[in-house]
Amino acid sequence: MTMTEDPTRATTAPHQERTMRITLRVWRQPDARSAGKMVSYKLNDVSPDMSFLEMLDVLNEQLIMDGEDPVAFDHDCREGICGMCGVMINGRAHGNGLHDGAVQTTTCQLHMRSFKDGDTIDVEPWRASAFPVIKDLAVDRRSFDRIIQAGGYISVPTGTAPEAHATPVPKKDADFAFDAATCIGCGACVAACPNASSMLFTAAKVTHLGLLPQGQPERNDRVVNMVAQQDAEGFGGCTNIGECSASCPKGISMETISRLNHDLLGALRAGTRPKS
Amino acid sequence: MLVVTVTTESGQRRAPKAAKTSSVFKKAVMAVSGIILVLYLIAHMIGNLKAFAGREDFNHYSEWLRTIGNPALPGATTLWIIRIVLLVAVGAHIWAAVSLWRQAKRARPHGYVTKKAVAQSYASRTMRWGGVIIAAFIIWHLLDLTFGAVNKEGHAGTPYDRVLASFQNPVVTIWYAIALILLGMHLRHGIWSATQTLGQSNRRREVTVNYAATAIATVITVGFLLTPFAVLFGLID
Numbered sequence: 001m002t003m004t005e006d007p008t009r010a011t012t013a014p015h016q017e018r019t020m021r022i023t024l025r026v027w028r029q030p031d032a033r034s035a036g037k038m039v040s041y042k043l044n045d046v047s048p049d050m051s052f053l054e055m056l057d058v059l060n061e062q063l064i065m066d067g068e069d070p071v072a073f074d075h076d077c078r079e080g081i082c083g084m085c086g087v088m089i090n091g092r093a094h095g096n097g098l099h100d101g102a103v104q105t106t107t108c109q110l111h112m113r114s115f116k117d118g119d120t121i122d123v124e125p126w127r128a129s130a131f132p133v134i135k136d137l138a139v140d141r142r143s144f145d146r147i148i149q150a151g152g153y154i155s156v157p158t159g160t161a162p163e164a165h166a167t168p169v170p171k172k173d174a175d176f177a178f179d180a181a182t183c184i185g186c187g188a189c190v191a192a193c194p195n196a197s198s199m200l201f202t203a204a205k206v207t208h209l210g211l212l213p214q215g216q217p218e219r220n221d222r223v224v225n226m227v228a229q230q231d232a233e234g235f236g237g238c239t240n241i242g243e244c245s246a247s248c249p250k251g252i253s254m255e256t257i258s259r260l261n262h263d264l265l266g267a268l269r270a271g272t273r274p275k276s
Numbered sequence: 277m278l279v280v281t282v283t284t285e286s287g288q289r290r291a292p293k294a295a296k297t298s299s300v301f302k303k304a305v306m307a308v309s310g311i312i313l314v315l316y317l318i319a320h321m322i323g324n325l326k327a328f329a330g331r332e333d334f335n336h337y338s339e340w341l342r343t344i345g346n347p348a349l350p351g352a353t354t355l356w357i358i359r360i361v362l363l364v365a366v367g368a369h370i371w372a373a374v375s376l377w378r379q380a381k382r383a384r385p386h387g388y389v390t391k392k393a394v395a396q397s398y399a400s401r402t403m404r405w406g407g408v409i410i411a412a413f414i415i416w417h418l419l420d421l422t423f424g425a426v427n428k429e430g431h432a433g434t435p436y437d438r439v440l441a442s443f444q445n446p447v448v449t450i451w452y453a454i455a456l457i458l459l460g461m462h463l464r465h466g467i468w469s470a471t472q473t474l475g476q477s478n479r480r481r482e483v484t485v486n487y488a489a490t491a492i493a494t495v496i497t498v499g500f501l502l503t504p505f506a507v508l509f510g511l512i513d
Contacts, residue, residue, distance in 0.1 A: 025389075027389070038389055088388060088390070088391070090390060090392065091388060091390035091391040091392035092392050092394060096394065097392070097394035097395075122389060122390040124388055124389060124390065127384055127386055127387065127388055128383055128384055129382060129383055129384065129385055130383065192394065194380070194396065194401075195376075195379075195380035195383060195384075196380065196383035196384040197299075197380075197383070224298075227298050227299070227300050228298060230299075231298055231299050231379075234382060234383055235383055236299075236376075236379050236380035236382075236383035236384070237299035237300075237302065237303060237376040237379050237380065238299070238300075238303065238473075239376070239380075239400065239403065239469060240400075240465075240468065240469040240472045240473065241395070241396045241397075241400045241401075242395040242396065242400075243393065243394055243395050243396055245395070246394040246395035247394055247395075253479055254472065254477070254482065255477065255478045255479045255482065257472060258471075258472045258475050258476065258477040258478060259475065259478075260300070260475075261300055261303070261304075261472065261473050261474065261475040262474075262475025262476070263475070264298070264300045264301075264475075265300075265304055265474070265475060266475075268301065274298075
């Protein structure tokens with residue numbers, strides 16, 4: 001996959017590939033209770049075609065060979081679709097916005113060619129009290145799961161799937177709902193937000209389900225309970241700064257936040273109160 | 277897709293507390309009180325521009341403010357109603373701001389070693405401390421031009437005399453200008469943010485809302501700055 005991105009280099013000099021020297025400053029924290037600190041590591045043979053996570057794999061191989069504790073970080077699909085990976089890279093969530101015009105991406109889809117030979121790269125975990133550090137770069141994001149449990153679902157009868165044409169959805173709504181549904185729950189919005197607010201995440205879910213006919217029965221309860229849960233989890237409030245949307249690997253729009261606010265104020269007016 | 281893991285560990289799922297005052301509700305309080313204050317600023321700015329019509333018109337306007345509704349309403353009833361609405365709006369605005377500020381502090385007790393802004397504007401970054409400075413300015417402003425406590429003309433002079441006494445001093449005019457530019461930025465982000473908070477923005481309107489916010493903020497800032505600079509440069513005396 002990476003070969004197709006730069007065919008010239010792959011065909012002309014496959015074995016004499018230019019390598020990079022990178023200095024990493026990584027947040028090391030043994031567990032949730034201990035204090036952490038930035039630790040410097042030098043890597044000498046980094047291929048520009050490596051993904052950021054592959055570069056961390058190389059670091060970990062080196063650490064294991066040296067008898068040191070490898071750096072803990074979350075990852076799973078490495079295809080930019082699962083939402084497991086995510087670290088702050090040079091102060092930016094997933095490294096998004098490192099260069100003008102760079103595509104928004106997840107950490108696993110960021111490649112070392114985005115950096116220069118000799119660069120020093122700071123790597124830190126998402127920081128929010130609702131995302132406590134488990135170890136090093138891995139954080140506990142179960143607060144997101146609990147927000148989903150509070151209302152990020154629809155009730156459907158079991159049994160035979162209903163005829164699809166029985167519930168028509170306007171194209172515009174279907175498109176916007178799908179855009180919102182592309183949220184992978186990685187937590188970059190919280191990490192990038194100056195208030196550590198989970199508003200964009202919750203708004204994506206509220207928009208996704210609230211636009212579709214299947215999401216209507218629970219629409220008021222959903223927004224009220226999900227917002228109450230995100231407050232209870234200890235996330236900050238939204239101040240519409242836009243760091244979240246600019247850092248989101250899926251480009252979830254600020255419009256979803258406006259929709260959440262609209263739904264919430266409507267639900268409160270209709271007398272809906274959160275379940276406690 | 278996000279996979280929901282339903283954990284059965286008891287005590288893991290914290291129950292929402294104090295949910296009636298949700299962060300979004302506080303934001304709505306902030307937005308509505310902000311709108312009231314913006315409307316007042318527009319009226320106040322128009323009143324200030326009467327300084328260009330001369331001493332008599334300006335003082336007459338000031339007198340009219342204290343007698344609106346007379347004789348049906350006694351004395352300065354209308355003025356006091358306006359003052360009470362403003363005090364409540366300012367109080368609500370500050371309460372929501374302080375409460376959300378504290379929530380944000382709690383939400384990230386340990387900051388990043390390295391953090392770069394990707395999208396935030398200077399205006400959005402300075403909302404909180406800018407707000408504190410604006411509050412300090414308003415207190416000074418009331419002591420200066422409303423009560424005359426820190427004004428050379430004191431309470432004895434006419435409103436027009438107090439305006440001249442203040443703004444003929446370049447230090448006062450510059451301090452006034454700094455506060456108003458801060459206010460302009462506060463409004464620039466505040467108007468956009470209020471539109472979002474009240475759920476009235478969408479992708480189609482986003483650009484328009486942002487331009488409108490910039491336009492309103494600019495008009496108010498420039499409108500307020502015309503009088504003091506006209507006094508400073510001797511265009512009004």
